Amino acid sequence: MSQDNKKVAFVTGGNRGIGYELVKQLALKDFKVILASRDPNMCHEAAQKLKESDLDVSFVMMDVDDKESIRQAAITVNERYGRLDVLINNAGVYLDEYKRLLTMDPSILEKTMATNFFGAYHVIHSFIPLMEKQGYGRIINVSSELGAMREMSVQGTGAYKLSKLALNGLTQLVAAEIKGDIKINAVCPGWVSSDMGGPSAPRTPKQAAESILWLASIGTEGPNGGFFRDGKPIDW
Numbered sequence: 001m002s003q004d005n006k007k008v009a010f011v012t013g014g015n016r017g018i019g020y021e022l023v024k025q026l027a028l029k030d031f032k033v034i035l036a037s038r039d040p041n042m043c044h045e046a047a048q049k050l051k052e053s054d055l056d057v058s059f060v061m062m063d064v065d066d067k068e069s070i071r072q073a074a075i076t077v078n079e080r081y082g083r084l085d086v087l088i089n090n091a092g093v094y095l096d097e098y099k100r101l102l103t104m105d106p107s108i109l110e111k112t113m114a115t116n117f118f119g120a121y122h123v124i125h126s127f128i129p130l131m132e133k134q135g136y137g138r139i140i141n142v143s144s145e146l147g148a149m150r151e152m153s154v155q156g157t158g159a160y161k162l163s164k165l166a167l168n169g170l171t172q173l174v175a176a177e178i179k180g181d182i183k184i185n186a187v188c189p190g191w192v193s194s195d196m197g198g199p200s201a202p203r204t205p206k207q208a209a210e211s212i213l214w215l216a217s218i219g220t221e222g223p224n225g226g227f228f229r230d231g232k233p234i235d236w
């Protein structure tokens, strides 16, 4: 159990891109942060870099495509901290830019759903008991406007779009099920310069993280089951 009263946050895909910046900013906001990553070396390196700046960051290995590794990570967080206040489902893949669903290798759709949708589902499923235990939690699903319903009538990038559409649906369904002061919301970070977004993207990971993190500290009156960009609701 955590010895002090600091809130604990957990970020998936925390070793690079938007996830790394989310870890850093949460630690700067005085959270104890657990950086989750599937690669042991990257995991260690990324957390070490932040620790050298005196930030309260630890790491856990977790592949969101692997249910057992998710289950183990939840056990580790429970043993190490005994609580979880903020959970950010950030890990994601983008494997089918402009590809058509009907001509692409179906394994691309399966892989994308496994990471972007089922990954987030299994993480929520394994970690929510930690939040229910204390009757408090803030869950943020890093989604995309490409998952909005209107995008489904535009051809191309169908695997990624469907995975984020499903993630948005999951956000609403979980919001309808959870009780107590636990809130779940989806957020689009905009087009961000990361390995996924590419170098021409207009937003930095730091700006993206800032636009996401207000959802980590909303009060009891805050939104539940919403979809936002820059603090404003987006049409599903």
Ligand SMILES: NC(=O)c1ccc[n+]([C@@H]2O[C@H](COP(=O)([O-])OP(=O)(O)OC[C@H]3O[C@@H](n4cnc5c(N)ncnc54)[C@H](OP(=O)(O)O)[C@@H]3O)[C@@H](O)[C@H]2O)c1
Pocket: 012, 013, 014, 015, 016, 017, 018, 019, 037, 038, 039, 042, 062, 063, 064, 065, 089, 090, 091, 092, 093, 094, 115, 142, 143, 144, 145, 188, 189, 190, 191, 192, 193, 194, 195, 196, 197, 198, 201
């Ligand atoms: N960049 C954009 O313009 C943009 C726009 C809208 C939404 N988003 C969303 O923002 C989130 C972060 O994107 P990003 O731009 O930071 O992407 P990124 O730079 O490509 O980073 C993706 C992160 O996800 C991790 N990841 C992928 N598959 C994983 C798995 N099976 N298990 C654990 N971790 C896994 C990666 O880990 P490895 O290093 O091990 O691969 C990496 O840490 C994603 O959900 C993405 O869909 C991004």
